[in-house]
């Protein structure tokens with residue numbers, strides 16, 4: 001098991017958002033989370049991704065007890081173990097594709113040479129190597145999203161978390177991004193938790209989890 005979340009609670013002010021969520025994910029699994037807007041999907045993903053802290057509950061990723069890590073330890077853990085892909089790619093506009101992919105590796109302390117070599121390999125694997133020197137504004141939405149997947153992969157994370165990754169893509173680019181996730185799972189045994197409204201993706205996932213009103217069904 002690569003992730004185990006037990007009895008996760010989260011409120012914003014007086015408003016309860018997560019009401020005791022339990023989730024276990026195996027290595028190499030592709031899990032979709034579906035549910036109406038406001039159900040708490042993004043909140044759960046942020047807590048699993050250590051971007052936000054649960055009010056109560058336990059979270060283990062790769063056997064590390066996340067709920068008891070200090071803030072500094074948490075940043076280092078996030079950098080090495082978790083890759084994020086968002087609906088809007090969040091690439092830095094003033095940097096090239098290659099530089100964007102390298103940033104998490106630089107933060108981890110890899111040399112520029114090592115980082116660029118790995119980043120180029122990933123851009124090739126994802127079919128966007130010819131865009132390496134381009135800035136985000138010079139790429140299509142589908143290409144930008146592939147670059148952000150490369151960025152998510154560069155530190156060989158334990159798990160990739162994606163929040164509506166194809167929400168901003170046309171159906172052809174969406175399908176191609178979804179196929180890429182399965183390819184990465186098949187070739188690298190990569191694990192994914194993906195919040196999605198895309199029925200095709202939910203349908204081909206290993207498991208689909210339904211969220212409603214702060215709970216998983």
Ligand SMILES: Nc1ncnc2c1ncn2[C@@H]1O[C@H](COP(=O)(O)OP(=O)(O)O)[C@@H](O)[C@H]1O
Pocket residue numbers: 012017035036037038039040041042043044
């Ligand atoms: N930082 C925040 N402060 C206050 N309320 C929030 C915050 N983030 C999310 N919420 C509220 O929590 C609920 C669940 O949000 P979210 O997890 O984004 O749902 P989903 O991703 O399923 O659409 C919503 O009612 C939203 O308004």
Ligand SMILES: [Mg+2]
Pocket residue numbers: 041042043163
């Ligand atoms: Mg959301």
